[in-house]
Amino acid sequence: MSDHHTAFDARPDAELGAALRAALEPGDAAAFTARVLGQLAGVRTPAWEVLAGWAGRGITAAAVAALVIGLLTGRAPSPAASWDDVVAPTLETDGSLRSTALLAAEQPPEPGALFASLVE
Amino acid sequence: MAGDPQPPGEDARIRGEDASQLVSRAQSGDRVAFGILVERYAAQARRVAWAVLGDPDDADDAAQDAFLAALTKLDRYDPQRPFGPWLMRIVANAATDRRRRRTVRRTEQLDPGLTAGGPRPDADAERSALGERLRAGLAQLTPRRRLAVVLFDVEGYTHREIGEILGIPEGSVRSEVFHARRRLRELLADWKEER
Numbered sequence: 001m002s003d004h005h006t007a008f009d010a011r012p013d014a015e016l017g018a019a020l021r022a023a024l025e026p027g028d029a030a031a032f033t034a035r036v037l038g039q040l041a042g043v044r045t046p047a048w049e050v051l052a053g054w055a056g057r058g059i060t061a062a063a064v065a066a067l068v069i070g071l072l073t074g075r076a077p078s079p080a081a082s083w084d085d086v087v088a089p090t091l092e093t094d095g096s097l098r099s100t101a102l103l104a105a106e107q108p109p110e111p112g113a114l115f116a117s118l119v120e
Numbered sequence: 121m122a123g124d125p126q127p128p129g130e131d132a133r134i135r136g137e138d139a140s141q142l143v144s145r146a147q148s149g150d151r152v153a154f155g156i157l158v159e160r161y162a163a164q165a166r167r168v169a170w171a172v173l174g175d176p177d178d179a180d181d182a183a184q185d186a187f188l189a190a191l192t193k194l195d196r197y198d199p200q201r202p203f204g205p206w207l208m209r210i211v212a213n214a215a216t217d218r219r220r221r222r223t224v225r226r227t228e229q230l231d232p233g234l235t236a237g238g239p240r241p242d243a244d245a246e247r248s249a250l251g252e253r254l255r256a257g258l259a260q261l262t263p264r265r266r267l268a269v270v271l272f273d274v275e276g277y278t279h280r281e282i283g284e285i286l287g288i289p290e291g292s293v294r295s296e297v298f299h300a301r302r303r304l305r306e307l308l309a310d311w312k313e314e315r
Contacts, residue, residue, distance in 0.1 A: 010279070010294075016304060017273035020258075023251035024270065026166035032180055033162050036187050037155050043191050 139203040147194050154194075158187050161204070164275055165211045171270040172215035174259050178222065179215065186214040205281040212267055212285055219263065250311060257307040261300050268293055269300035 026032065134145070135156055142160075145153035165186060169179035190210050197206055258266045264286060271277045271285060272293075279297070283290045 012273045012276055013301065016301065016308075017276075019250060019308070020254055020270060020274045020304075021167070022247070023254040023258075024167040024170045024274070026163060026170065026176060026180070029163060032166065032183070033155075033159050035180075036158050036162070036184050039184065039188055040151055040154065040191065043188050 140199055143194070143197060143203050144199060146191075147197070147199075154191055157203070157207075161207055162187075164204075165207065167274060168208055168211050168267065168270060169215040171258060171266045172212060172263050173219055173222075174255065178218060182215040182218045183211060185218070186211040189214060202281070204275075205277060205285050208271065208275070208277070209285045209287075216263065250308075253307060253311050254304065257304050261303060264288070265296045265300040268296035269304065272297050273301070 131152065134142070134153055137145075137153075137156075139157065139160070142153045142157050146157060162183070165183040166176075166179055169182040169186070170176055173179045173182060186207070190207055193210070197203070258270075261269075267286060268282055271282045272279070277285070279290045279293045282293045282297075286293065288296075
């Protein structure tokens with residue numbers, strides 16, 4: 001646009017720039033600024049995002065901790081009722097199928113024998 | 121504006137601070153400082169968004185989205201780098217997203233009278249006619265080309281900064297500015313001949 005400028009020129013073209021600026025000049029600046037500033041109140045700031053992030057991580061950590069504690073508590077040996085204590089009375093009735101033998105066996109028990117031991 | 125009110129003297133002092141100081145305050149949660157940044161960059165953001173969207177109302181919506189996005193992303197801003205290009209990248213992205221979502225592309229449908237001469241306007245309306253002609257000329261360019269020429273010739277950013285804003289190499293910016301200028305100058309030369 002300016003006579004001394006070429007399209008290759010590395011400097012801004014002041015005349016073209018001024019014409020474009022006038023063509024793109026937005027309206028009421030104060031109204032726009034007021035509108036944006038009015039919206040700021042509803043925006044969560046980065047500080048809030050950090051707190052929210054911590055809260056999220058805290059909830060996750062608490063859930064994991066609860067799961068781990070639950071697993072540890074559930075797997076802990078109980079003197080009142082062990083797995084063997086629960087299973088043994090039923091399987092010991094005919095003397096042929098003990099719970100320890102059942103759990104240690106490489107082959108599954110004969111279904112007929114197991115059923116018979118249960119119904120007797 | 122949200123945030124604690126500032127004493128008048130303090131407010132005036134903050135207004136005198138440069139962008140990096142204001143951003144530092146804003147990063148600490150000072151909404152007044154962010155408000156001053158909004159005032160300072162509003163016109164530029166609206167022009168850049170207008171260059172992408174071709175419509176002043178859509179541009180204002182996009183610029184507003186960009187300022188709100190900038191506030192939420194402020195913790196990711198590197199204070200060692202200039203604030204303007206960082207903000208303009210957010211503005212350009214917000215405007216581009218809005219442009220993609222827009223179903224009716226009103227400004228893409230150019231008035232043939234604007235590009236092919238058309239009736240000669242009144243002398244009083246020449247300035248307005250030039251603006252119309254330039255906006256129509258911009259609408260003929262790709263969005264990236266529009267942005268490049270506006271950021272360079274209107275807003276004064278360097279080729280390197282524009283490359284960062286648009287996410288393209290500096291050489292591509294030079295090419296985009298070159299092609300945009302050539303097209304706009306052709307258009308303006310025609311307009312001058314008609315005078």
